Amino acid sequence: MNYQELSQQIKSKSSYLCVGLDSDINKIPQHLLKEEDPIFEFNKQIIDATIDYAVAYKPNIAFYESMGVKGWESLQKTIEYLPDDVFTIADAKRGDIGNTSKMYAKAFFEQMNFDSITVAPYMGSDSVEPFLEFEDKWVILLALTSNAGGKDFQFESLNSGGLLYQKVLEVSQKWGTKENMMYVVGATRSDEFKEIRKLVPNHFLLVPGVGAQGGNLKELSQNGLNKDGGLLVNSSRGIIYASNGQDFAKTAGIKALEIQKDMAGYLDQYL
Template identity: 65%
Template sequence: MKIEHLIAQIKSKNSFLCVGLDTDLDKIPEHLLKEEDPIFEFNKAIIDATHSYCVAYKPNIAFYEAYGIAGWRSLEKTMDYLNEKHPDMYTIADAKRGDIGNTSTRYAKAFFDTMNFDAVTIAPYMGRDSVEPFLTFEDKHAILLALTSNQGAFDFQTRTTEGLELYKQVLKTSRDYENSERLMYVVGATKAIYLKEIREIIPESFLLVPGVGAQGGSLQEVCKYGITKDVGLLVNSSRGILYASQAKDFANKAAQQAKTIQNEMEMELHKRFGD
């Protein structure tokens, strides 16, 4: 998907919400377990209920790999459904891949060509030759882990060497990668205060922002420090939407939660851009 199309969707829906499809058979409503493919049936119901309020969906690949071939089939069916019924949706494979060049090339083909995702999350630790293969695909994006929302992020990401925190080194170095205009970055909502300095390094790049909702991140703080003229944000919510209810009304409750977040986003956009 061209970035211009994503921006148009954000403006059209007054939303920059990404719904994380972290589907866990231990948490979905019990009545769905009787279905032939409960993961897909759950995803389909969530998508049908929330697509009016979001612009992106982000399956976390671990939640599908955990169930082996059956899980991969559920993911494939989910992507086929999204691409057929909701082709305007931006899709992110939350896979956190990253390896030597020829391996990264195969990962990229798997998610971009075979499964038709628009973006994939990448761990940058192995450097340029592990990232650039993902950047050779036109109208696709690699989303580098920069400053994540988990507590362990402080183990390495904020450590300073030669006067510069590691996450800033990732941001600065990656700007020189070939086709770096196809890069996005992960910055956790729980680290929103860091966004001011991050925007000084990458003023216009899109950021994928997890951690709003169940992890305690503030949408208002994220917008205060991170929003750009093209919005430049995809704020993810997973558990807060997916598991708003475990009863038969789960899809309606998910829609209500997504609509609440979308309304908050619309207010933030109105404050900054007007009508």
């Protein structure tokens, strides 16, 4: 999916919600365990229930990888099930030397038809660029992460100016364009988020915002939306594990709709 199409989807669905498919065999409803592929069955029902309210889906690859070959089969079926008009994110946080990153790109862009992959910046340009060579495919680069350990290095103040995460935003903008790069921005403070928007006014930002990881959707939207949308806000556990019973999919749909309604309002106000 390209930039225009994503922007169009956001406008037509009045939503910039991304549903995180962190599907864990120990957390999905018990009654699904009798299915041949419980994780895929869970994802399928979650997708069906939320598809009208979400523009993006983001399986976190760790959850699938932890189940070995069977997990990869569930992931493959999930990506095949997702329709072409939603934006798909392999939340894989990969990154390696050039020829090896190309292998990861093949895994997620060719073996599985993901639109995008999250990539870690530590190894620099030639670990990221191989992902950018694929047409209509995207890198979503980690800039500022919302976990506690994010503070260990990302906020280091540099002699060349600014903080490390700001340097990542600045330098990496030379590697791609707003048409093939986004950033993971887990900003928890409003002023931080405003600063980031100044540094990258045009790129899409993926925000692990709503739900378990905290974050205020109104503030995010006010500071982050731009004329093309410019935001994807992820919710994982708050949607997919909203209920643990027979009604899990229906409840997930209700939660997604609640968020989408708020988003529709913010799009009216701030776009």
